[in-house]
Amino acid sequence: MQQLLPMAICFVLEKPTRYAISRLCFFFNAICAKTVDVFKLDKLAEDVVVTLCLPEKYFPHSFFDIMVHLVVHLIREVHLCGPVYFRWMYPFERYMKVLKGYVQNCTHPKGCIAEWYIVEEAVEFCTQHLSDVSTIGVPSSQKSFEAIIRLHNKLS
Template sequence: SRLLGLKSHDCHTLMQQLLPVAIRSVLEKLARYAITRLCFFFNAICAKTVDVSKLDKLEEDVVVTLCLLEKYFPPSFFDIMVHLVVHLVREVRLCGPVYFRWMYPFERYMKVLKGYVENRTRPEGCIAERYIAEEAVEFCTQHLSDVSTVGVPSSQKMGVSKPLSGCTNTEEVLPYIEQHMIHIKTAYPKFKKRTKWLQDKHNSTFIQWLRFK
């Protein structure tokens, strides 16, 4: 049977976890050995912790692995994407663990945005309207008790500070924003020059402060 509708993360998981097991009774030993080496290589560089002392060995091993693959795959298989595997270890050495930079979270969020589209002739407008509507509902529910929010579950928002663009775009609220910033600087004089800290504090306390105004 064929595997259809797989996302890039699905292929990533299949290659790292399932492919070495799936080919055990299908391919001959030497071909299986070459493919398994490649799977183990991606397992190593995609780990949450990478041992820097082993990077040189990984870089040497992946070159040997690609040479082994050349024995069993036709030349048309070796395009630029296969060649780029050689440079992945250098990228880890310069930029750190891979999971800090991969695009899987953004691909998942694109699925959410795709669900906003109801008129395929105007996809951008549908996404913009649904996003603004969801943000407005989120803002309103913060003033109501015992109401479940829409969008990302609250358990995933812990520790995340985001701008209050749903309410700060109105002229009526701007004076209150200025008053709240003055209030924060007065209450925390040691942090009045730390712009990022002030903005984070404003984002996390403005709604509660505004309720008493």
């Protein structure tokens, strides 16, 4: 979003408003980079204070709450913990979506997740164990689908 937002607002907003939002996007782009220059963080900390003052001219005061203020403290977090991408929760959230897809019975979601996880692990083991075996007349995609069905029926 920090790369696309300045382009998206290019022709929509006035120049001062666009400048304020773009500076904020560039700040987030700098702290979310794969490599962060420690020597530039102090300058970035000074710039973010000025950057957060710019939107106060163009947006209503009800827009600014404590969450906007917390942006100032992100530089300290980068100093203490390193680059931001080390602490991103996106991979875990994506995997939680996969686990939620395993739930078939809403009264026992943990059991469903455990059952389907075991099935998935068993199928993965079988496909690795039988990777060099070739069957005659059965396409590989159908073979794996049938293996999943058989394993699920055995576990049920």
